[in-house]
Amino acid sequence: MLVYFVTDEPAKLPAIRAMLEPQHAVVPWVLDSDGTGVRAHGVLMVDVDLRQMPRADQLKLILQELAAISERLFVVPNHARSMVAQAYALGATAVISRAKEAALKIAQIEYAEAAKEKNATDPAMEMDAGVAAFASMFSNVRHGRPLKIADARRATSQIVKRVGQDGLSTWLDEVRRYHEGTFQHCLLVTGVAVAFGLDVGFSSADVSRLGMAATLHDIGKARIPLSILDKPGRLDPDEDEIIRRHPVIGYELLKGVSDVSPEILDGVRHHHEYLDGSGYPDGLKGSQISDLVRLLTISDIFAALVESRAYKTPMPRSAAYEILCGMEGKLEGALVRAFRKVALG
Numbered sequence: 019m020l021v022y023f024v025t026d027e028p029a030k031l032p033a034i035r036a037m038l039e040p041q042h043a044v045v046p047w048v049l050d051s052d053g054t055g056v057r058a059h060g061v062l063m064v065d066v067d068l069r070q071m072p073r074a075d076q077l078k079l080i081l082q083e084l085a086a087i088s089e090r091l092f093v094v095p096n097h098a099r100s101m102v103a104q105a106y107a108l109g110a111t112a113v114i115s116r117a118k119e120a121a122l123k124i125a126q127i128e129y130a131e132a133a134k135e136k137n138a139t140d141p142a143m144e145m146d147a148g149v150a151a152f153a154s155m156f157s158n159v160r161h162g163r164p165l166k167i168a169d170a171r172r173a174t175s176q177i178v179k180r181v182g183q184d185g186l187s188t189w190l191d192e193v194r195r196y197h198e199g200t201f202q203h204c205l206l207v208t209g210v211a212v213a214f215g216l217d218v219g220f221s222s223a224d225v226s227r228l229g230m231a232a233t234l235h236d237i238g239k240a241r242i243p244l245s246i247l248d249k250p251g252r253l254d255p256d257e258d259e260i261i262r263r264h265p266v267i268g269y270e271l272l273k274g275v276s277d278v279s280p281e282i283l284d285g286v287r288h289h290h291e292y293l294d295g296s297g298y299p300d301g302l303k304g305s306q307i308s309d310l311v312r313l314l315t316i317s318d319i320f321a322a323l324v325e326s327r328a329y330k331t332p333m334p335r336s337a338a339y340e341i342l343c344g345m346e347g348k349l350e351g352a353l354v355r356a357f358r359k360v361a362l363g
């Protein structure tokens with residue numbers, strides 16, 4: 019397999035070659051130098067100090083050149099959380115904490131690709147592909163590229179399958195362990211919404227619709243600066259105003275896309291509306307808010323409370339459920355009660 023190795027430190031190259039060759043062909047690309055002409059297939063491995071902004075900017079240009087390569091492996095020492103978030107924002111599909119782990123990861127990618135070709139159905143491998151599809155969707159939108167609805171569909175169907183097979187708790191634990199920021203949030207919301215839909219006895223078509231709405235609900239955040247999205251603590255009023263634009267941004271991104279149903283558009287635009295009219299962006303009230311949106315909003319708030327962030331420990335699920343119970347008037351009480359079993363596991 020071709021491995022494009024992008025680095026800011028030429029001294030790292032011999033060790034990478036020693037590890038990966040001759041099994042793989044390593045094509046080096048050192049920041050500040052001219053790149054390579056072959057840019058069609060293979061794996062991209064990025065080992066660059068992302069804390070240094072000029073390097074991150076150079077890297078963005080190289081990544082544009084290598085946009086056709088879908089597998090993007092980033093080395094982030096010790097999985098430093100803010101850097102992991104940045105890696106995903108730059109388009110990573112996987113993050114490893116040491117370059118040494120690359121051989122195993124690349125072998126997994128190679129195996130997954132071979133399996134994909136053979137239409138294999140190993141759930142763990144399919145799930146990796148689902149998460150990768152999700153990552154690529156977010157990164158496309160962040161970089162102004164077209165959103166591929168097939169990526170969202172693929173990610174959603176894998177999450178539906180996985181939550182249906184292994185339950186919500188396993189999903190929550192795994193996502194919180196391996197993923198960061200908005201990316202983590204969307205995976206959690208989808209898992210929670212799917213578990214909720216399955217628990218209340220939705221048909222499989224309705225579970226898929228709810229899952230798709232959840233997968234896409236915060237897609238507008240891909241257009242919000244990371245400095246605001248990943249800011250620890252409270253946002254100031256200007257930042258808050260910017261972040262509150264994300265439902266409309268998401269709606270605008272999706273409204274012309276074929277295959278996006280009105281229910282999904284409704285979920286994307288209205289998941290921050292409350293029954294008492296105090297939500298945004300349209301200040302909808304009571305019956306103006308559909309059932310799908312009501313379920314999505316409950317899943318969204320719950321997932322946000324239990325997510326794991328660099329600056330906060332995840333809230334226990336029971337405490338998060340108590341908060342939902344205290345939102346009488348904003349959320350539908352009967353639905354919150356129906357959510358109890360899902361919330362408490």
Ligand SMILES: [Fe+2]
Nearest residue numbers: 235236264289
């Ligand atoms: Fe949102």
Ligand SMILES: [Fe+2]
Nearest residue numbers: 207235236318
């Ligand atoms: Fe959300």
